[in-house]
Amino acid sequence: MTVDSDAPVFASPVDIGTYGPYGPGRVVEDARGWQRPRYPFQGRITADGSSGHRAEPGRYHVWAAWSCGWAQRVAIVRKLKGLEEVITLSYVDDERDGRGWAFRERRGPDPVRGFRLLLEAYEATEPGYAGHISTPVLWDRRTGRIVSNHFDGITADLCTAFDAWAVPGVELRPESLRREIDELNAYLYENVNDAVYRVDGASTQAAYESSRQRVCRALEELDTRLADRRYLLGDVVREPDVRLWPTLARFDLAYNPVGGICRGGLRDFPNLWAYARDLYRLPAFRDTTDFDTYRMSPPPERADSVRHIAVDPVEPDWL
Template identity: 65%
Template sequence: MTETPVFAGPVDRETYGEYGPGRIDTSNGWNRPRYPFQGRVTADGSSGFRAEPGRYHLYLAWVCPWAQRTAIVRALKGLQDVVTLSYVDDERDGRGWAFRERRGPDPVNGFAFLQEAYEATEPGFPGHLSVPVLWDRVTGSIVSNHFPDITLDLGTAFDAWGDPDVRLYPEELRAEIDELNAYVYDNVNNGPYQVAAAATQADHDLWRERMVLALERLDTRLAERRYLLGDAVTEADVRLWPTLVRFDLLYNPMSGVSERPLTDYPHLWPYARDLYRIPAFRDSTDFSTFRVPRPGFVNDDVKRLDIAPRAADWAAPHGRGHL
């Protein structure tokens, strides 16, 4: 990195517009953007990217739930000295994520904008400028911006340097974890965006019902088990939790999902607090970033529930130690 920190100028939506047009397709409700860089890191290097200390860097955003998962896994596995990490600014304009003084500079390349990392990997890259980004210092390019793969690789490929006793994706549970992750992604993680951006009232109502039903099913699942797969935290818990922690302050007010707050679920709410007591979950959370302006993709042509943001006591005892 250059000796003098490089920072982007202030957010300027008047000049550059809102982020999204030309990068994200919202022409028919919510279409999840493409994440084309899908390299994998493996312990033996057979993928072309060998797990090595000091080689990889994560570009994340505090506001992004997909990026938070990556920070959680990195901390759970004890990889803080193995894979470095930095954060982009909380706000963006049409130029995408940027590095500003509030969250610090890019310590690896001295970029002012995350777009520079994408351009270094694929000149003229036209797609979504997303986080998390896994950067390779050796090739000077992005390994992956495909968020589901990044956490799996951090959780499995770095056991030589991380904590091998933390088994977030154990082989004997992978089929069950994959099935549950797919269900949670379709109905919970992606649910608030589908509800918010639904093009028709019928679609809006359908997505609302799907997400409410999924939360009820997950609540029932957690009645007799401490975590989603039993008595240990797995990748499935990491995938679900960032949506839960944002639900009452951000997602429900944004989308109008349900009159029932997270705090009204007898098992999901204590479960969420149980995870919050773990430093990896707690320290990667900045509640102030959940109070953001109404996103531009929210469709105001549908009738939706008017839900006010709701703060809660996340430090309250969870009472799940007996499970």
């Protein structure tokens, strides 16, 4: 791979005083509460190239953030499928200011183009880009442009399009289960993955209670589902297990104490807790998890009138 210089280049240190916090001007604030930002790049990769992007070894790179659950899902699939030598991956720095994600010494330089800021990849794809700067980002070395910054499509394509180079027999989205997988993925997104953000971002007491109860009910339903099976769809890891894990990994350290969702945390759901620990024993889940990046300081005093239940962070004993 070729970078702009042999010497690594890095962004300057995080500087909130100069650049402000990340968000204003990039993420739309809505009086209705949490609204997930739009993901404007949603190209797809196919084995035959019919999408305009053919699956090829060495052609694509993923930029991820250790703290980002959406990016972690891509990293897990890449490792489960054995695609580490086929699709390269690197990480941005853990902290960001108004410039967005950046490359600094702690996580290493950008190995593809020598970018200092991830924004440079967005601007190379769409000059003057002014939207949300998110991870994961799937980059095409051949075109020098972003294929996608939409985790859903990236994850699905890594599950299926690169089978010619993948570990034989690892089927995360088998055709025979595709409809059930997509329905379960949608349920997880609406009731767990994105729902934990809607709890913390609720703008009224009624919205908070409704969102909080929705997540708790979903965790109860998942706990019941796992009473008679090892994974969500039986005895084999499938894509929905990948979708659920990052939320579970962050729940007791971040989502629950910040949002005030369920008083007892994951341990209140014994089958779900056992399932989460089981997933963590698998290298693809464990090696892509960094609990230190999920720990959050106590949330600041809220300026709004929404009263959240008090929940303390819990240091889970994953092993």
